[in-house]
Amino acid sequence: MANTLTQPATAPPWRGELRAGYLAMLPLWLSAAPFGMIYAVSAVAAGLSPAQTVAMSLLVFAGGAQFIAVGMVAAGAGPLAITVTTLVVNARHLLMSASLAPHLRGVGRWKRLLLAAQLTDESYAVGVARFLEGRGSAAFQIGCNLSLYTIWPLSAVAGVLLGGAIPDPAALGLDLVFPLTFIGLLVPLLREPANRLAALAAALLTVAGALWLPGSWYVLLAGLLGSALGALLARNRGLAGADPTPGGAP
């Protein structure tokens, strides 16, 4: 942090971190791009103008909420109903943002705001996994965010331009890239017994929440209670768990 102000002979380390985060998200472009285009096609079909369609991807930048909003516009819902629904759908971000706080203790207000503004499920996952490895940084997380923030609005532009000439990504199974990414991040953490307990509790809560709760409440339920159970069980059994202390200064 301090040495970003000095004049180093080589590129400052944060630039490499930013780049590494950006590149780490590239596999996710494979599924983000077709979904961003499908969103745009359905938005235009629902009556949004091309400018509104792209503006929503730029300003809201939240796939699930955008698809739901488009459906609500098509059904004639008003701005207030759409806003409240978005709040409910995106409430899970509260938990993700909070869980980054212990890792960003030395980071100032504006950098935190910049980092938080584009936090998504996928970029949070890749960024926080890096923190859990002890190699994370604010710059890496921002790089992850910017990577999706590049492809998501661009794909909306492409969707507006290409219209209906776009294959359904779900028909190709490309929607599987998202869960596979989370599996790739989760499974290596399962070598720690305490993490296994938290993941097992979260898995059960996810199935129950997905079956019986509306929308994306299952993420909040499993994220809050699964982690609490993991922390409690780990303490009672004296297990080492995920270490929330920051590995390297951001």
Next chain:
Amino acid sequence: MTIWLAILGMALVTLATRALPLLLMRGALPTWLGRWLGFVPVAVFAALALRPLLVSAGPEPRLVAGLPLLAGLAGALAAWHTRSVVATIVVGMLVYWGLRLATG
């Protein structure tokens, strides 16, 4: 005009959910809270990974166990051995496409 209002409202509440915890939780956190939050990523990963593999989308969700779940298990094996997200995606997608071809 109402659509622009909706976009503005969505943008504001989404920014609030993303930024408020990080802006408010400054300085050292209590030990118990830090321990709790330390397990949040694992729990969130499990939730986001398993929901699409185990429960069907749509208005009437139910438990499913199909090709996506098998592809997810193959991906999990790859993740255990390689610790690589890219390898997990490649193995999972190849298994998925292979099974789809094999089962018609």
